[in-house]
Amino acid sequence: MTVLEVTGLDVHYGLRRQRRQALAGASLAVERGEVVGLIGETGSGKSTLARAVLGLVRPSAGRIVIDGEDVSGYGERQWRSLRRRGVVQYVFQDPLRSLDPDLSIADSLVEPLLIQGVPRAAAEAKARTFLAKVRLDEELLPRLPGELSGGQRQRVAVARALVTEPKLVILDEPVSALDAANRVQVLEILKDLRAAGIALVFISHDLGSVAGIADRIAVLYQGELVEVGSARDIVVTPQHPYTRLLISSAPTLSTASAGRAEREALRALLTA
Ligand SMILES: Nc1ncnc2c1ncn2[C@@H]1O[C@H](COP(=O)(O)OP(=O)(O)OP(=O)(O)O)[C@@H](O)[C@H]1O
Ligand SMILES: [Mg+2]
Known part of the structure:
Protein backbone atom coordinates (compact mmCIF):
# COMPACT_ATOMS: atom_id res chain seq x y z
CA MET A 1 0.00 0.00 0.00
CA THR A 2 1.45 3.35 -1.08
CA VAL A 3 1.05 6.05 1.55
CA LEU A 4 2.63 8.87 -0.41
CA GLU A 5 3.11 9.29 -4.12
CA VAL A 6 4.72 12.43 -5.44
CA THR A 7 5.09 12.74 -9.21
CA GLY A 8 6.89 15.42 -11.22
CA LEU A 9 6.71 18.02 -8.49
CA ASP A 10 7.88 21.56 -9.28
CA VAL A 11 7.96 24.25 -6.62
CA HIS A 12 8.90 27.87 -7.20
CA TYR A 13 9.36 30.62 -4.65
CA GLY A 14 9.00 34.31 -5.31
CA LEU A 15 7.51 36.24 -8.19
CA ARG A 16 8.85 37.50 -11.50
CA ARG A 17 12.54 38.33 -11.30
CA GLN A 18 12.72 36.92 -7.78
CA ARG A 19 11.25 33.63 -8.98
CA ARG A 20 13.47 30.65 -8.11
CA GLN A 21 12.84 26.98 -8.63
CA ALA A 22 13.30 25.00 -5.41
CA LEU A 23 12.08 21.61 -6.69
CA ALA A 24 12.23 20.32 -10.26
CA GLY A 25 10.32 17.21 -11.30
CA ALA A 26 10.62 15.43 -7.96
CA SER A 27 9.05 11.96 -7.91
CA LEU A 28 8.99 9.67 -4.90
CA ALA A 29 6.75 6.93 -3.50
CA VAL A 30 6.64 5.85 0.14
CA GLU A 31 5.06 2.53 1.09
CA ARG A 32 3.24 1.70 4.30
CA GLY A 33 5.64 1.20 7.20
CA GLU A 34 8.63 2.22 5.14
CA VAL A 35 11.36 4.59 6.29
CA VAL A 36 12.66 6.81 3.53
CA GLY A 37 15.67 9.00 4.21
CA LEU A 38 15.73 12.27 2.26
CA ILE A 39 19.21 13.70 2.12
CA GLY A 40 20.84 16.65 0.40
CA GLU A 41 22.91 19.69 1.21
CA THR A 42 21.50 22.89 2.60
CA GLY A 43 19.14 24.61 0.16
CA SER A 44 18.63 21.46 -1.93
CA GLY A 45 14.85 21.52 -1.35
CA LYS A 46 14.29 18.96 1.42
CA SER A 47 12.04 21.11 3.60
CA THR A 48 10.29 22.38 0.47
CA LEU A 49 9.30 18.83 -0.44
CA ALA A 50 8.01 18.30 3.10
CA ARG A 51 6.07 21.58 3.02
CA ALA A 52 4.50 20.66 -0.33
CA VAL A 53 3.27 17.34 1.06
CA LEU A 54 1.68 19.20 3.98
CA GLY A 55 0.05 21.77 1.70
CA LEU A 56 2.15 24.56 3.22
CA VAL A 57 3.54 25.55 -0.17
CA ARG A 58 1.69 25.22 -3.49
CA PRO A 59 3.55 23.37 -6.27
CA SER A 60 3.53 24.87 -9.76
CA ALA A 61 3.34 21.41 -11.32
CA GLY A 62 3.05 17.77 -10.38
CA ARG A 63 0.81 15.41 -8.49
CA ILE A 64 0.60 14.46 -4.80
CA VAL A 65 -1.40 11.44 -3.64
CA ILE A 66 -1.66 10.83 0.09
CA ASP A 67 -3.05 7.52 1.28
CA GLY A 68 -4.91 7.09 -2.01
CA GLU A 69 -6.32 10.63 -2.03
CA ASP A 70 -5.23 12.90 -4.88
CA VAL A 71 -4.64 16.20 -3.11
CA SER A 72 -2.97 18.02 -6.02
CA GLY A 73 -5.85 20.40 -6.68
CA TYR A 74 -6.71 21.05 -3.05
CA GLY A 75 -7.38 24.58 -1.86
CA GLU A 76 -6.53 25.96 1.57
CA ARG A 77 -9.70 24.65 3.22
CA GLN A 78 -9.23 21.12 1.95
CA TRP A 79 -5.60 21.09 3.02
CA ARG A 80 -6.53 22.32 6.46
CA SER A 81 -9.10 19.60 6.78
CA LEU A 82 -6.58 16.99 5.63
CA ARG A 83 -4.03 18.20 8.18
CA ARG A 84 -6.70 18.21 10.86
CA ARG A 85 -7.55 14.59 10.13
CA GLY A 86 -3.95 13.84 11.05
CA VAL A 87 -3.18 11.49 8.14
CA VAL A 88 0.20 13.19 7.70
CA GLN A 89 2.19 14.80 10.45
CA TYR A 90 5.27 16.98 10.25
CA VAL A 91 7.95 17.51 12.85
CA PHE A 92 9.59 20.80 11.97
CA GLN A 93 13.29 21.35 11.62
CA ASP A 94 13.18 23.80 14.53
CA PRO A 166 -0.92 9.06 11.26
CA LYS A 167 -0.11 6.98 8.20
CA LEU A 168 2.89 9.14 7.43
CA VAL A 169 5.21 11.27 9.54
CA ILE A 170 7.71 13.64 7.99
CA LEU A 171 10.58 14.46 10.31
CA ASP A 172 12.65 17.41 9.21
CA GLU A 173 16.15 17.08 10.68
CA PRO A 174 14.76 15.58 13.89
CA VAL A 175 18.11 14.91 15.50
CA SER A 176 20.45 17.58 14.13
CA ALA A 177 20.01 19.91 17.07
CA LEU A 178 20.52 17.16 19.63
CA ASP A 179 23.60 15.92 21.44
CA ALA A 180 24.87 12.40 20.84
CA ALA A 181 22.95 10.65 23.63
CA ASN A 182 19.65 12.30 22.71
CA ARG A 183 20.27 11.60 19.05
CA VAL A 184 20.70 7.92 19.79
CA GLN A 185 17.51 7.85 21.84
CA VAL A 186 15.40 9.63 19.27
CA LEU A 187 16.71 7.33 16.54
CA GLU A 188 15.77 4.33 18.70
CA ILE A 189 12.27 5.75 19.11
CA LEU A 190 11.97 6.16 15.35
CA LYS A 191 12.93 2.54 14.88
CA ASP A 192 10.11 1.52 17.21
CA LEU A 193 7.73 3.52 15.04
CA ARG A 194 8.74 1.65 12.00
CA ALA A 195 7.81 -1.51 13.85
CA ALA A 196 4.37 0.05 14.43
CA GLY A 197 3.83 0.31 10.66
CA ILE A 198 3.97 4.09 10.36
CA ALA A 199 5.72 5.34 7.23
CA LEU A 200 8.47 7.85 7.93
CA VAL A 201 10.22 10.36 5.75
CA PHE A 202 13.37 11.25 7.60
CA ILE A 203 15.07 14.41 6.35
CA SER A 204 18.71 15.05 7.06
CA HIS A 205 21.79 16.60 5.52
CA ASP A 206 23.72 13.88 7.31
CA LEU A 207 23.85 10.55 5.53
CA GLY A 208 25.15 8.93 8.72
CA SER A 209 21.98 9.67 10.71
CA VAL A 210 19.83 8.29 7.92
CA ALA A 211 21.81 5.24 6.81
CA GLY A 212 21.19 3.27 10.00
CA ILE A 213 17.42 3.67 10.00
CA ALA A 214 16.18 4.13 6.41
CA ASP A 215 15.00 1.33 4.13
CA ARG A 216 15.52 3.56 1.14
CA ILE A 217 17.37 6.81 0.64
CA ALA A 218 16.47 9.59 -1.76
CA VAL A 219 19.19 12.07 -2.69
CA LEU A 220 18.17 15.63 -3.49
CA TYR A 221 20.61 17.88 -5.32
CA GLN A 222 19.73 21.43 -6.34
CA GLY A 223 16.02 20.67 -6.34
CA GLU A 224 16.26 17.40 -8.24
CA LEU A 225 15.94 13.90 -6.83
CA VAL A 226 19.05 12.52 -8.46
CA GLU A 227 19.01 9.06 -6.94
CA VAL A 228 16.62 6.84 -4.99
CA GLY A 229 17.65 3.39 -3.85
CA SER A 230 17.98 0.98 -0.95
CA ALA A 231 20.08 2.40 1.86
CA ARG A 232 22.67 -0.27 1.17
CA ASP A 233 22.92 0.46 -2.56
CA ILE A 234 23.21 4.19 -1.96
CA VAL A 235 26.07 3.72 0.48
CA VAL A 236 27.86 0.85 -1.28
CA THR A 237 27.24 1.54 -4.97
CA PRO A 238 26.19 5.16 -5.37
CA GLN A 239 25.36 5.96 -9.01
CA HIS A 240 25.07 9.71 -9.24
CA PRO A 241 28.25 11.82 -9.02
CA TYR A 242 26.73 13.93 -6.25
CA THR A 243 25.90 10.86 -4.17
CA ARG A 244 29.45 9.61 -4.68
CA LEU A 245 30.77 12.95 -3.53
CA LEU A 246 28.51 12.80 -0.47
CA ILE A 247 29.85 9.41 0.43
CA SER A 248 33.51 9.99 -0.28
CA SER A 249 33.59 13.34 1.50
CA ALA A 250 31.50 11.87 4.27
CA PRO A 251 32.27 12.87 7.77
CA THR A 252 28.76 11.45 7.62
CA LEU A 253 29.74 7.82 7.39
CA SER A 254 32.19 8.09 10.23
CA THR A 255 29.23 9.62 12.08
CA ALA A 256 27.29 6.50 11.16
CA SER A 257 29.82 4.25 12.77
CA ALA A 258 30.14 6.63 15.70
CA GLY A 259 26.35 6.40 15.98
CA ARG A 260 26.56 2.64 16.17
CA ALA A 261 29.31 2.83 18.77
CA GLU A 262 27.22 5.27 20.79
CA ARG A 263 24.24 2.98 20.58
CA GLU A 264 26.23 -0.01 21.68
CA ALA A 265 27.82 1.89 24.55
CA LEU A 266 24.41 3.06 25.66
CA ARG A 267 22.95 -0.44 25.48
CA ALA A 268 25.85 -1.79 27.51
CA LEU A 269 25.20 0.89 30.13
CA LEU A 270 21.48 0.17 30.24
CA THR A 271 21.86 -3.57 30.56
CA ALA A 272 24.71 -3.34 33.08
N1 LIG B 1 9.84 30.90 1.83
C1 LIG B 1 10.81 30.93 0.90
N2 LIG B 1 10.90 31.96 0.02
C2 LIG B 1 11.83 31.99 -0.93
N3 LIG B 1 12.77 31.05 -1.10
C3 LIG B 1 12.75 30.00 -0.28
C4 LIG B 1 11.78 29.88 0.79
N4 LIG B 1 12.00 28.74 1.46
C5 LIG B 1 13.06 28.17 0.87
N5 LIG B 1 13.52 28.91 -0.17
C6 LIG B 1 14.65 28.58 -1.06
O1 LIG B 1 14.36 27.33 -1.68
C7 LIG B 1 15.52 26.51 -1.71
C8 LIG B 1 15.26 25.20 -0.98
O2 LIG B 1 15.04 25.49 0.40
P1 LIG B 1 14.72 24.36 1.47
O3 LIG B 1 14.38 25.04 2.73
O4 LIG B 1 13.75 23.41 0.89
O5 LIG B 1 16.15 23.64 1.58
P2 LIG B 1 16.63 22.47 2.57
O6 LIG B 1 17.16 21.38 1.72
O7 LIG B 1 15.56 22.15 3.54
O8 LIG B 1 17.87 23.16 3.31
P3 LIG B 1 18.38 23.02 4.84
O9 LIG B 1 19.19 21.75 4.89
O10 LIG B 1 19.23 24.23 5.03
O11 LIG B 1 17.20 22.99 5.74
C9 LIG B 1 16.65 27.34 -1.11
O12 LIG B 1 17.35 27.94 -2.17
C10 LIG B 1 15.93 28.37 -0.29
O13 LIG B 1 16.67 29.56 -0.22
MG1 LIG C 1 15.36 22.32 5.59
Whole structure:
Protein backbone atom coordinates (compact mmCIF):
# COMPACT_ATOMS: atom_id res chain seq x y z
CA MET A 1 0.00 0.00 0.00
CA THR A 2 1.45 3.35 -1.08
CA VAL A 3 1.05 6.05 1.55
CA LEU A 4 2.63 8.87 -0.41
CA GLU A 5 3.11 9.29 -4.12
CA VAL A 6 4.72 12.43 -5.44
CA THR A 7 5.09 12.74 -9.21
CA GLY A 8 6.89 15.42 -11.22
CA LEU A 9 6.71 18.02 -8.49
CA ASP A 10 7.88 21.56 -9.28
CA VAL A 11 7.96 24.25 -6.62
CA HIS A 12 8.90 27.87 -7.20
CA TYR A 13 9.36 30.62 -4.65
CA GLY A 14 9.00 34.31 -5.31
CA LEU A 15 7.51 36.24 -8.19
CA ARG A 16 8.85 37.50 -11.50
CA ARG A 17 12.54 38.33 -11.30
CA GLN A 18 12.72 36.92 -7.78
CA ARG A 19 11.25 33.63 -8.98
CA ARG A 20 13.47 30.65 -8.11
CA GLN A 21 12.84 26.98 -8.63
CA ALA A 22 13.30 25.00 -5.41
CA LEU A 23 12.08 21.61 -6.69
CA ALA A 24 12.23 20.32 -10.26
CA GLY A 25 10.32 17.21 -11.30
CA ALA A 26 10.62 15.43 -7.96
CA SER A 27 9.05 11.96 -7.91
CA LEU A 28 8.99 9.67 -4.90
CA ALA A 29 6.75 6.93 -3.50
CA VAL A 30 6.64 5.85 0.14
CA GLU A 31 5.06 2.53 1.09
CA ARG A 32 3.24 1.70 4.30
CA GLY A 33 5.64 1.20 7.20
CA GLU A 34 8.63 2.22 5.14
CA VAL A 35 11.36 4.59 6.29
CA VAL A 36 12.66 6.81 3.53
CA GLY A 37 15.67 9.00 4.21
CA LEU A 38 15.73 12.27 2.26
CA ILE A 39 19.21 13.70 2.12
CA GLY A 40 20.84 16.65 0.40
CA GLU A 41 22.91 19.69 1.21
CA THR A 42 21.50 22.89 2.60
CA GLY A 43 19.14 24.61 0.16
CA SER A 44 18.63 21.46 -1.93
CA GLY A 45 14.85 21.52 -1.35
CA LYS A 46 14.29 18.96 1.42
CA SER A 47 12.04 21.11 3.60
CA THR A 48 10.29 22.38 0.47
CA LEU A 49 9.30 18.83 -0.44
CA ALA A 50 8.01 18.30 3.10
CA ARG A 51 6.07 21.58 3.02
CA ALA A 52 4.50 20.66 -0.33
CA VAL A 53 3.27 17.34 1.06
CA LEU A 54 1.68 19.20 3.98
CA GLY A 55 0.05 21.77 1.70
CA LEU A 56 2.15 24.56 3.22
CA VAL A 57 3.54 25.55 -0.17
CA ARG A 58 1.69 25.22 -3.49
CA PRO A 59 3.55 23.37 -6.27
CA SER A 60 3.53 24.87 -9.76
CA ALA A 61 3.34 21.41 -11.32
CA GLY A 62 3.05 17.77 -10.38
CA ARG A 63 0.81 15.41 -8.49
CA ILE A 64 0.60 14.46 -4.80
CA VAL A 65 -1.40 11.44 -3.64
CA ILE A 66 -1.66 10.83 0.09
CA ASP A 67 -3.05 7.52 1.28
CA GLY A 68 -4.91 7.09 -2.01
CA GLU A 69 -6.32 10.63 -2.03
CA ASP A 70 -5.23 12.90 -4.88
CA VAL A 71 -4.64 16.20 -3.11
CA SER A 72 -2.97 18.02 -6.02
CA GLY A 73 -5.85 20.40 -6.68
CA TYR A 74 -6.71 21.05 -3.05
CA GLY A 75 -7.38 24.58 -1.86
CA GLU A 76 -6.53 25.96 1.57
CA ARG A 77 -9.70 24.65 3.22
CA GLN A 78 -9.23 21.12 1.95
CA TRP A 79 -5.60 21.09 3.02
CA ARG A 80 -6.53 22.32 6.46
CA SER A 81 -9.10 19.60 6.78
CA LEU A 82 -6.58 16.99 5.63
CA ARG A 83 -4.03 18.20 8.18
CA ARG A 84 -6.70 18.21 10.86
CA ARG A 85 -7.55 14.59 10.13
CA GLY A 86 -3.95 13.84 11.05
CA VAL A 87 -3.18 11.49 8.14
CA VAL A 88 0.20 13.19 7.70
CA GLN A 89 2.19 14.80 10.45
CA TYR A 90 5.27 16.98 10.25
CA VAL A 91 7.95 17.51 12.85
CA PHE A 92 9.59 20.80 11.97
CA GLN A 93 13.29 21.35 11.62
CA ASP A 94 13.18 23.80 14.53
CA PRO A 95 11.73 21.93 17.55
CA LEU A 96 10.32 25.16 18.93
CA ARG A 97 8.19 25.64 15.81
CA SER A 98 6.53 22.24 16.18
CA LEU A 99 5.12 23.20 19.56
CA ASP A 100 2.94 26.10 20.64
CA PRO A 101 5.03 27.96 23.26
CA ASP A 102 1.90 28.88 25.23
CA LEU A 103 0.50 25.36 25.49
CA SER A 104 1.55 22.98 28.23
CA ILE A 105 3.03 19.68 27.09
CA ALA A 106 -0.22 18.00 28.18
CA ASP A 107 -2.34 20.36 26.07
CA SER A 108 0.04 20.04 23.10
CA LEU A 109 -0.52 16.30 23.11
CA VAL A 110 -4.23 16.35 23.87
CA GLU A 111 -5.23 19.09 21.42
CA PRO A 112 -4.87 17.13 18.14
CA LEU A 113 -6.97 14.35 19.65
CA LEU A 114 -9.72 16.70 20.81
CA ILE A 115 -9.80 18.16 17.28
CA GLN A 116 -10.39 14.63 16.02
CA GLY A 117 -13.32 14.27 18.41
CA VAL A 118 -11.67 12.00 20.98
CA PRO A 119 -13.25 12.56 24.43
CA ARG A 120 -11.00 14.41 26.87
CA ALA A 121 -10.40 11.56 29.31
CA ALA A 122 -9.41 9.18 26.52
CA ALA A 123 -7.23 11.87 24.94
CA GLU A 124 -5.41 12.46 28.21
CA ALA A 125 -4.80 8.76 28.69
CA LYS A 126 -3.46 8.51 25.16
CA ALA A 127 -1.21 11.54 25.69
CA ARG A 128 0.36 9.80 28.68
CA THR A 129 0.90 6.61 26.66
CA PHE A 130 2.66 8.50 23.90
CA LEU A 131 4.79 10.46 26.35
CA ALA A 132 5.97 7.11 27.69
CA LYS A 133 6.63 5.90 24.14
CA VAL A 134 9.14 8.71 23.68
CA ARG A 135 10.56 7.92 27.11
CA LEU A 136 9.61 11.08 28.90
CA ASP A 137 8.38 11.36 32.45
CA GLU A 138 4.77 12.39 33.22
CA GLU A 139 6.04 15.14 35.49
CA LEU A 140 6.75 17.13 32.29
CA LEU A 141 3.04 17.28 31.39
CA PRO A 142 2.21 20.60 33.10
CA ARG A 143 5.32 22.37 31.77
CA LEU A 144 5.62 24.74 28.82
CA PRO A 145 7.92 23.91 25.87
CA GLY A 146 10.30 26.67 27.02
CA GLU A 147 10.81 24.76 30.27
CA LEU A 148 12.20 21.66 28.58
CA SER A 149 15.62 20.82 27.21
CA GLY A 150 16.05 20.71 23.43
CA GLY A 151 16.09 16.91 23.44
CA GLN A 152 12.97 16.67 25.57
CA ARG A 153 11.22 19.20 23.35
CA GLN A 154 12.08 17.26 20.22
CA ARG A 155 10.70 14.10 21.79
CA VAL A 156 7.48 15.89 22.72
CA ALA A 157 7.24 17.06 19.08
CA VAL A 158 7.64 13.45 17.96
CA ALA A 159 4.98 12.30 20.45
CA ARG A 160 2.60 15.02 19.27
CA ALA A 161 3.10 13.97 15.65
CA LEU A 162 2.28 10.37 16.56
CA VAL A 163 -0.59 10.74 18.92
CA THR A 164 -3.15 10.82 16.09
CA GLU A 165 -1.67 7.61 14.69
CA PRO A 166 -0.92 9.06 11.26
CA LYS A 167 -0.11 6.98 8.20
CA LEU A 168 2.89 9.14 7.43
CA VAL A 169 5.21 11.27 9.54
CA ILE A 170 7.71 13.64 7.99
CA LEU A 171 10.58 14.46 10.31
CA ASP A 172 12.65 17.41 9.21
CA GLU A 173 16.15 17.08 10.68
CA PRO A 174 14.76 15.58 13.89
CA VAL A 175 18.11 14.91 15.50
CA SER A 176 20.45 17.58 14.13
CA ALA A 177 20.01 19.91 17.07
CA LEU A 178 20.52 17.16 19.63
CA ASP A 179 23.60 15.92 21.44
CA ALA A 180 24.87 12.40 20.84
CA ALA A 181 22.95 10.65 23.63
CA ASN A 182 19.65 12.30 22.71
CA ARG A 183 20.27 11.60 19.05
CA VAL A 184 20.70 7.92 19.79
CA GLN A 185 17.51 7.85 21.84
CA VAL A 186 15.40 9.63 19.27
CA LEU A 187 16.71 7.33 16.54
CA GLU A 188 15.77 4.33 18.70
CA ILE A 189 12.27 5.75 19.11
CA LEU A 190 11.97 6.16 15.35
CA LYS A 191 12.93 2.54 14.88
CA ASP A 192 10.11 1.52 17.21
CA LEU A 193 7.73 3.52 15.04
CA ARG A 194 8.74 1.65 12.00
CA ALA A 195 7.81 -1.51 13.85
CA ALA A 196 4.37 0.05 14.43
CA GLY A 197 3.83 0.31 10.66
CA ILE A 198 3.97 4.09 10.36
CA ALA A 199 5.72 5.34 7.23
CA LEU A 200 8.47 7.85 7.93
CA VAL A 201 10.22 10.36 5.75
CA PHE A 202 13.37 11.25 7.60
CA ILE A 203 15.07 14.41 6.35
CA SER A 204 18.71 15.05 7.06
CA HIS A 205 21.79 16.60 5.52
CA ASP A 206 23.72 13.88 7.31
CA LEU A 207 23.85 10.55 5.53
CA GLY A 208 25.15 8.93 8.72
CA SER A 209 21.98 9.67 10.71
CA VAL A 210 19.83 8.29 7.92
CA ALA A 211 21.81 5.24 6.81
CA GLY A 212 21.19 3.27 10.00
CA ILE A 213 17.42 3.67 10.00
CA ALA A 214 16.18 4.13 6.41
CA ASP A 215 15.00 1.33 4.13
CA ARG A 216 15.52 3.56 1.14
CA ILE A 217 17.37 6.81 0.64
CA ALA A 218 16.47 9.59 -1.76
CA VAL A 219 19.19 12.07 -2.69
CA LEU A 220 18.17 15.63 -3.49
CA TYR A 221 20.61 17.88 -5.32
CA GLN A 222 19.73 21.43 -6.34
CA GLY A 223 16.02 20.67 -6.34
CA GLU A 224 16.26 17.40 -8.24
CA LEU A 225 15.94 13.90 -6.83
CA VAL A 226 19.05 12.52 -8.46
CA GLU A 227 19.01 9.06 -6.94
CA VAL A 228 16.62 6.84 -4.99
CA GLY A 229 17.65 3.39 -3.85
CA SER A 230 17.98 0.98 -0.95
CA ALA A 231 20.08 2.40 1.86
CA ARG A 232 22.67 -0.27 1.17
CA ASP A 233 22.92 0.46 -2.56
CA ILE A 234 23.21 4.19 -1.96
CA VAL A 235 26.07 3.72 0.48
CA VAL A 236 27.86 0.85 -1.28
CA THR A 237 27.24 1.54 -4.97
CA PRO A 238 26.19 5.16 -5.37
CA GLN A 239 25.36 5.96 -9.01
CA HIS A 240 25.07 9.71 -9.24
CA PRO A 241 28.25 11.82 -9.02
CA TYR A 242 26.73 13.93 -6.25
CA THR A 243 25.90 10.86 -4.17
CA ARG A 244 29.45 9.61 -4.68
CA LEU A 245 30.77 12.95 -3.53
CA LEU A 246 28.51 12.80 -0.47
CA ILE A 247 29.85 9.41 0.43
CA SER A 248 33.51 9.99 -0.28
CA SER A 249 33.59 13.34 1.50
CA ALA A 250 31.50 11.87 4.27
CA PRO A 251 32.27 12.87 7.77
CA THR A 252 28.76 11.45 7.62
CA LEU A 253 29.74 7.82 7.39
CA SER A 254 32.19 8.09 10.23
CA THR A 255 29.23 9.62 12.08
CA ALA A 256 27.29 6.50 11.16
CA SER A 257 29.82 4.25 12.77
CA ALA A 258 30.14 6.63 15.70
CA GLY A 259 26.35 6.40 15.98
CA ARG A 260 26.56 2.64 16.17
CA ALA A 261 29.31 2.83 18.77
CA GLU A 262 27.22 5.27 20.79
CA ARG A 263 24.24 2.98 20.58
CA GLU A 264 26.23 -0.01 21.68
CA ALA A 265 27.82 1.89 24.55
CA LEU A 266 24.41 3.06 25.66
CA ARG A 267 22.95 -0.44 25.48
CA ALA A 268 25.85 -1.79 27.51
CA LEU A 269 25.20 0.89 30.13
CA LEU A 270 21.48 0.17 30.24
CA THR A 271 21.86 -3.57 30.56
CA ALA A 272 24.71 -3.34 33.08
N1 LIG B 1 9.84 30.90 1.83
C1 LIG B 1 10.81 30.93 0.90
N2 LIG B 1 10.90 31.96 0.02
C2 LIG B 1 11.83 31.99 -0.93
N3 LIG B 1 12.77 31.05 -1.10
C3 LIG B 1 12.75 30.00 -0.28
C4 LIG B 1 11.78 29.88 0.79
N4 LIG B 1 12.00 28.74 1.46
C5 LIG B 1 13.06 28.17 0.87
N5 LIG B 1 13.52 28.91 -0.17
C6 LIG B 1 14.65 28.58 -1.06
O1 LIG B 1 14.36 27.33 -1.68
C7 LIG B 1 15.52 26.51 -1.71
C8 LIG B 1 15.26 25.20 -0.98
O2 LIG B 1 15.04 25.49 0.40
P1 LIG B 1 14.72 24.36 1.47
O3 LIG B 1 14.38 25.04 2.73
O4 LIG B 1 13.75 23.41 0.89
O5 LIG B 1 16.15 23.64 1.58
P2 LIG B 1 16.63 22.47 2.57
O6 LIG B 1 17.16 21.38 1.72
O7 LIG B 1 15.56 22.15 3.54
O8 LIG B 1 17.87 23.16 3.31
P3 LIG B 1 18.38 23.02 4.84
O9 LIG B 1 19.19 21.75 4.89
O10 LIG B 1 19.23 24.23 5.03
O11 LIG B 1 17.20 22.99 5.74
C9 LIG B 1 16.65 27.34 -1.11
O12 LIG B 1 17.35 27.94 -2.17
C10 LIG B 1 15.93 28.37 -0.29
O13 LIG B 1 16.67 29.56 -0.22
MG1 LIG C 1 15.36 22.32 5.59
